[in-house]
Amino acid sequence: DGGITQSPKYLFRKEGQNVTLSCEQNLNHDAMYWYRQDPGQGLRLIYYSQIVNDFQKGDIAEGYSVSREKKESFPLTVTSAQKNPTAFYLCASTYGRGNQPQHFGDGTRLSIL
Amino acid sequence: AQSVTQPDIHITVSEGASLELRCNYSYGATPYLFWYVQSPGQGLQLLLKYFSGDTLVQGIKGFEAEFKRSQSSFNLRKPSVHWSDAAEYFCAVGVNDYKLSFGAGTTVTVRA
Numbered sequence: 001d002g003g004i005t006q007s008p009k010y011l012f013r014k015e016g017q018n019v020t021l022s023c024e025q026n027l028n029h030d031a032m033y034w035y036r037q038d039p040g041q042g043l044r045l046i047y048y049s050q051i052v053n054d055f056q057k058g059d060i061a062e063g064y065s066v067s068r069e070k071k072e073s074f075p076l077t078v079t080s081a082q083k084n085p086t087a088f089y090l091c092a093s094t095y096g097r098g099n100q101p102q103h104f105g106d107g108t109r110l111s112i113l
Numbered sequence: 114a115q116s117v118t119q120p121d122i123h124i125t126v127s128e129g130a131s132l133e134l135r136c137n138y139s140y141g142a143t144p145y146l147f148w149y150v151q152s153p154g155q156g157l158q159l160l161l162k163y164f165s166g167d168t169l170v171q172g173i174k175g176f177e178a179e180f181k182r183s184q185s186s187f188n189l190r191k192p193s194v195h196w197s198d199a200a201e202y203f204c205a206v207g208v209n210d211y212k213l214s215f216g217a218g219t220t221v222t223v224r225a
Contacts, residue, residue: 031211042217099145104156
């Protein structure tokens with residue numbers, strides 16, 4: 001079955017450490033997204049990518065970085081510059097513009113040790 | 114830019130009772146509208162979507178939503194809830210770009 005795979009499901013980070021969250025999709029979708037979810041705040045867009053080798057900042061990009069070297073993969077790095085990284089991170093993908101629903105992975109929960 | 118408001122943070126409903134979740138959006142034209150459901154620790158699952166045409170949209174799991182242009186609303190309804198409907202529900206708005214704006218979500222608790 002086609003879908004979006006996020007790994008790991010749980011991740012722990014030490015202070016000052018960068019960590020990378022994986023997101024892989026086999027839906028042949030062009031666009032991919034990273035969201036951060038905190039209680040009571042819904043989903044906030046971190047970065048998105050419409051095509052390979054191109055990506056744009058979302059609303060809360062500071063302290064995060066991404067790459068899009070392959071259509072299937074859109075990894076997110078949470079850098080040490082992100083001072084409050086504890087959150088639930090969701091990856092999504094879609095065929096294209098706003099009239100297409102986004103499909104979501106099962107998320108990665110990041111915690112600080 | 115578009116925005117989405119879900120006025121109810123938490124709703125408690127008895128099993129078998131009806132459910133209505135409110136969603137209001139702010140956008141100059143008719144946006145693309147979506148409802149998603151999220152179980153604890155999981156990703157979001159699409160319940161239904163509205164692009165154009167019939168303003169009453171049917172979705173999965175027995176849910177429906179009605180688009181009302183005059184009220185800028187897209188409320189979600191279910192005639193009879195099941196215990197498995199306990200979850201968090203998100204309304205989302207898309208326009209002619211690649212991004213969606215999500216509401217803050219409504220948590221639904223189902224009591225026996």
